[in-house]
Amino acid sequence: MARVRLQDVAEHAGVSMKTVSNVVHSHPNVSESMRERVQRAIDELGYRPNAIGRRLATGRTGLLALAFADVRLPYFSELANEVSKAAAATGSGYRLLLEETEGTIEGERAVLSASEAGLVDGMLLQPSQMSSREIAERHGDLPMVLLGEGPAPLTVDRVMIDNVAAATVATEHLANLGRTRIAFVGHEKSAMSSTSRQRIMGYQEGLERRGLPVEHDLLIDTNAITSHDAALAVGAALDRGVRFDGLVCRDDLAAIGALRALHERNISIPDDVAVIGWDNIAFASTTFPSLSSVAPNTQALARVALDMLAERIEGFDGIGRHRIVDFELVLRESAPAAFPTEEPDLAAATVSA
Amino acid sequence: MARVRLQDVAEHAGVSMKTVSNVVHSHPNVSESMRERVQRAIDELGYRPNAIGRRLATGRTGLLALAFADVRLPYFSELANEVSKAAAATGSGYRLLLEETEGTIEGERAVLSASEAGLVDGMLLQPSQMSSREIAERHGDLPMVLLGEGPAPLTVDRVMIDNVAAATVATEHLANLGRTRIAFVGHEKSAMSSTSRQRIMGYQEGLERRGLPVEHDLLIDTNAITSHDAALAVGAALDRGVRFDGLVCRDDLAAIGALRALHERNISIPDDVAVIGWDNIAFASTTFPSLSSVAPNTQALARVALDMLAERIEGFDGIGRHRIVDFELVLRESAPAAFPTEEPDLAAATVSA
DNA sequence: CGACAGACTTCTAGCGCTGTAAATTCTCAG
DNA sequence: CTGAGAATTTACAGCGCTAGAAGTCTGTCG
Numbered sequence: 029m030a031r032v033r034l035q036d037v038a039e040h041a042g043v044s045m046k047t048v049s050n051v052v053h054s055h056p057n058v059s060e061s062m063r064e065r066v067q068r069a070i071d072e073l074g075y076r077p078n079a080i081g082r083r084l085a086t087g088r089t090g091l092l093a094l095a096f097a098d099v100r101l102p103y104f105s106e107l108a109n110e111v112s113k114a115a116a117a118t119g120s121g122y123r124l125l126l127e128e129t130e131g132t133i134e135g136e137r138a139v140l141s142a143s144e145a146g147l148v149d150g151m152l153l154q155p156s157q158m159s160s161r162e163i164a165e166r167h168g169d170l171p172m173v174l175l176g177e178g179p180a181p182l183t184v185d186r187v188m189i190d191n192v193a194a195a196t197v198a199t200e201h202l203a204n205l206g207r208t209r210i211a212f213v214g215h216e217k218s219a220m221s222s223t224s225r226q227r228i229m230g231y232q233e234g235l236e237r238r239g240l241p242v243e244h245d246l247l248i249d250t251n252a253i254t255s256h257d258a259a260l261a262v263g264a265a266l267d268r269g270v271r272f273d274g275l276v277c278r279d280d281l282a283a284i285g286a287l288r289a290l291h292e293r294n295i296s297i298p299d300d301v302a303v304i305g306w307d308n309i310a311f312a313s314t315t316f317p318s319l320s321s322v323a324p325n326t327q328a329l330a331r332v333a334l335d336m337l338a339e340r341i342e343g344f345d346g347i348g349r350h351r352i353v354d355f356e357l358v359l360r361e362s363a364p365a366a367f368p369t370e371e372p373d374l375a376a377a378t379v380s381a
Numbered sequence: 382m383a384r385v386r387l388q389d390v391a392e393h394a395g396v397s398m399k400t401v402s403n404v405v406h407s408h409p410n411v412s413e414s415m416r417e418r419v420q421r422a423i424d425e426l427g428y429r430p431n432a433i434g435r436r437l438a439t440g441r442t443g444l445l446a447l448a449f450a451d452v453r454l455p456y457f458s459e460l461a462n463e464v465s466k467a468a469a470a471t472g473s474g475y476r477l478l479l480e481e482t483e484g485t486i487e488g489e490r491a492v493l494s495a496s497e498a499g500l501v502d503g504m505l506l507q508p509s510q511m512s513s514r515e516i517a518e519r520h521g522d523l524p525m526v527l528l529g530e531g532p533a534p535l536t537v538d539r540v541m542i543d544n545v546a547a548a549t550v551a552t553e554h555l556a557n558l559g560r561t562r563i564a565f566v567g568h569e570k571s572a573m574s575s576t577s578r579q580r581i582m583g584y585q586e587g588l589e590r591r592g593l594p595v596e597h598d599l600l601i602d603t604n605a606i607t608s609h610d611a612a613l614a615v616g617a618a619l620d621r622g623v624r625f626d627g628l629v630c631r632d633d634l635a636a637i638g639a640l641r642a643l644h645e646r647n648i649s650i651p652d653d654v655a656v657i658g659w660d661n662i663a664f665a666s667t668t669f670p671s672l673s674s675v676a677p678n679t680q681a682l683a684r685v686a687l688d689m690l691a692e693r694i695e696g697f698d699g700i701g702r703h704r705i706v707d708f709e710l711v712l713r714e715s716a717p718a719a720f721p722t723e724e725p726d727l728a729a730a731t732v733s734a
Numbered sequence: 735c736g737a738c739a740g741a742c743t744t745c746t747a748g749c750g751c752t753g754t755a756a757a758t759t760c761t762c763a764g
Numbered sequence: 765c766t767g768a769g770a771a772t773t774t775a776c777a778g779c780g781c782t783a784g785a786a787g788t789c790t791g792t793c794g
Contacts, residue, residue: 049783081499091500128462254663255666315668316641415773435752
């Protein structure tokens with residue numbers, strides 16, 4: 029069964045290709061009778077337009093690349109889902125090509141140069157290793173929007189949440205719960221990402237505002253961004269005598285690992301140690317105890333990013349715009365509300381765009 | 382900065398387009414001096430071949446679609462990662478277009494017809510709602526391989542693990558641990574998937590082999606495939622007096638939800654209730670207690686599926702081949718080894734292809 | 735009755751690249 | 765120095781589709 033082409037339909041209907049094309053695109057200036065006749069031919073032959081041919085003629089593929097470190101990280105898979113929903117909602121007909129960089133600089137380079145091949149109309153990239161300069165140089169004229177708090181040249185658009193503010197809010201919430209020795213867990217042992225850096229800055233800011241101790245011992249790093257490594261790291265810290273009563277985690281993975289390490293040692297959560305995660309992944313509500321977590325507004329993030337990307341694709345060529353979307357501290361069992369009345373405000377803490 | 386085209390390079394080097402094309406593709410029959418001259422022109426102009434033009438000329442896009450219900454389900458995101466690694470390993474240069482069907486029939490139809498647009502060379506689909514007949518009718522001549530134990534027409538290739546056997550192994554393992562009231566949790570309340578159906582069949586088979594009670598009360602269904610819904614369902618079952626000492630879960634999500642429900646009620650795991658999940662997702666090792674789980678060999682699954690798909694793309698046109706890949710029961714704290722000596726065998730229980 | 739809008743259709747170039755076939759150049763024996 | 769055959773290179777026709785120019789056919793009005 030060979031593919032049906034536009035020309036086949038045209039011949040079948042006894043009209044020109046352009047007329048068929050006009051019908052396919054619901055162009056004006058096509059008489060009703062003609063439209064019907066062509067449509068019948070389309071249906072009879074089961075014609076489906078070939079995307080490649082169209083792309084070559086129009087210069088658009090209808091594909092957007094979404095590139096990040098690893099789909100297996102729940103934050104990214106949830107983000108991918110959100111972006112794909114947002115793309116569908118705009119009705120622009122864009123589809124997503126997911127690319128993984130593995131969080132390495134080679135991976136990020138590969139993704140950038142592959143996308144230059146003209147397969148995609150634009151790209152959403154969450155970088156972590158590349159320098160701003162390299163991003164600026166490499167992306168060429170591919171419409172692009174950066175996601176997250178990684179490196180971002182001033183010439184390129186980006187969307188993120190205010191990580192420093194969010195970490196401060198999380199840390200102060202633990203202080204509100206009366207915690208005085210608050211640790212941070214989950215930053216990379218080597219090659220710390222800017223994500224970790226900003227969250228640690230916010231954590232320190234929170235401690236300082238409340239006059240709490242800032243100690244190197246209270247920074248628990250991990251080999252990799254997995255709950256498994258976090259469990260090992262927190263366990264090792266506890267075993268070597270590090271004591272804390274509050275834990276700000278770089279992400280929910282680290283938090284889940286921490287829960288495991290605490291459980292193993294019969295440390296009660298939140299009574300002995302209160303824990304706050306980050307990303308508010310789906311599992312956060314079913315861990316035991318359930319996880320309080322910083323919840324970036326990924327829906328807004330996806331929408332804003334797509335809007336900016338659409339403008340770039342339309343030809344907008346101004347300086348890079350840097351947008352901040354809001355976040356929320358979702359309170360659950362691992363670090364519950366501190367004061368019934370005051371809490372609602374904190375829970376909805378937002379930093380607006 | 383307008384794109385550099387093949388023709389620009391040809392003019393710059395003073396040769397024909399075809400010669401440039403030959404150099405780009407490292408074709409034989411290009412003299413060394415010519416190769417150098419052209420390469421210099423390519424470098425000077427910074428030429429990058431345009432994928433779309435090539436696709437139109439060759440009929441291949443280098444893109445494969447991987448379609449399943451939802452990236453947010455860890456099994457699928459881990460599968461996507463595995464497939465993308467396997468694709469990279471073959472060196473075929475294929476990239477993945479991820480598509481979500483949302484587990485609905487409309488979603489599956491949309492994915493099938495969208496992929497007909499010629500954007501992808503082939504498709505890996507994990508169907509759950511469509512009938513075999515509809516799959517057979519709709520996929521047209523798009524090379525396709527089905528994943529998983531859903532519907533599959535005899536005319537189309539598919540890869541899966543033996544779900545019935547695996548569920549039997551899991552159930553019998555609980556019996557080996559001395560459990561006598563073993564429940565099953567996690568199948569959909571309405572529109573039960575063939576995945577759930579087969580796992581329940583295997584569960585029943587296991588019970589019958591050991592002469593254990595098969596009761597409708599011991600089938601705990603959920604509204605949706607999320608750990609949250611599973612926690613509610615298991616909690617509700619416990620609260621209405623259903624008693625069990627072993628739990629076979631449709632997937633790790635259900636298992637994680639079950640852990641939560643049991644914890645909330647101070648039921649000890651595995652002493653009071655032993656739990657076995659399914660899929661062996663990354664979190665299985667850091668839940669508390671860690672989860673025993675049926676681990677499909679997704680690496681083999683990805684490899685076999687890609688191999689078959691590659692053959693189809695090459696033009697193979699035989700009858701559908703149905704392949705079985707192996708699985709393993711990974712034992713952790715939630716349902717540990719029963720007999721130190723006997724267990725290794727069971728742990729590596731496999732049903733080979 | 736003829737000229738002329740206005741409405742609709744057809745024509746005709748490409749988009750960037752590749753495969754085939756034809757043309758050219760090169761090699762080397764005779 | 766010539767011609768056959770091999771080795772390279774070029775010409776050219778699309779792949780399937782779109783968009784703008786150009787053509788055709790109404791119906792209307794002077």
